[in-house]
């Protein structure tokens with residue numbers, strides 16, 4: 384191995400790149416990739432009400448296919464630094480483990496794919512048969528509006544096209560090689576608002592308590608949405624808050640609200656799902672409960688990368704290096720794969736997720752070595 388993933392990971396962890404700060408992380412990658420012959424671009428995006436965020440796109444080669452590695456250098460805040468056993472931005476190695484914020488989510492993953500690509504390029508005389516690209520954002524962990532979604536659009540406007548993408552998020556559950564994420568559930572937020580008529584609790588006949596209607600609708604909406612599908616768990620609607628905000632003991636409130644979130648599978652799209660929920664509410668209300676549903680805008684629609692040659696290639700590479708046949712999973716929260724899937728098929732494969740976002744985030748050094756070998760094998764097979 385000509386490039387050392389541990390050295391790259393340590394340098395990245397030492398950059399204090401808490402969203403939206405670049406913290407030197409993209410600058411470090413830019414130097415490394417430019418030296419290896421990549422054309423490297425930086426693009427800062429912003430919009431009203433948000434902090435500007437720095438992003439990086441790099442490519443080597445002009446020919447197709449273009450294999451894209453995607454990821455983020457931003458990290459969540461460390462919380463109370465005193466509660467860490469090793470400082471979160473020191474990149475300390477203790478025994479056989481690397482500690483630090485981003486060690487698994489996902490500076491470690493970036494270090495592995497950069498090391499794998501540099502090693503591959505060295506082995507083939509500096510140029511891939513097709514093209515290899517990196518799309519690295521500094522805006523994933525927060526609101527994700529000035530990152531991957533805009534960087535993909537920016538790249539497309541420059542005529543860039545991608546054939547397949549590996550997103551290096553921590554996808555594995557217990558061991559490198561156990562899980563590929565091949566899709567993600569969609570996420571949709573709504574607020575249920577029931578209106579009644581305010582009044583004195585001692586004279587309920589003169590009022591209309593909206594809490595009664597809210598309870599009726601909440602009960603009706605909590606029934607299962609489906610039974611799951613081939614690659615997905617059942618969709619789930621979960622109420623997250625019931626809000627009346629009534630500080631008075633003898634007052635029937637005039638309005639009651641409840642917020643909910645739906646994680647939905649590929650049996651639905653956003654419009655059909657909204658229609659289903661609205662139909663159920665209407666039936667339960669039976670003309671007696673006055674209500675409205677306020678849907679919040681969402682950019683997290685469900686998607687799945689259907690099994691095919693690219694998935695088979697990745698599965699084979701993982702099996703050859705780790706001895707595990709990875710499970711194809713669609714569990715977990717949303718990721719930037721939801722944006723990438725509009726441009727090319729995307730699979731997520733990275734380190735083991737156990738300590739992500741936690742105090743003492745860390746990764747075994749052996750996992751960095753294994754993941755680098757997996758990426759290296761994927762590249763070799765891809766351009767074979």
Ligand SMILES: [Zn+2]
Pocket residue numbers: 455488489523552553
């Ligand atoms: Zn991440």
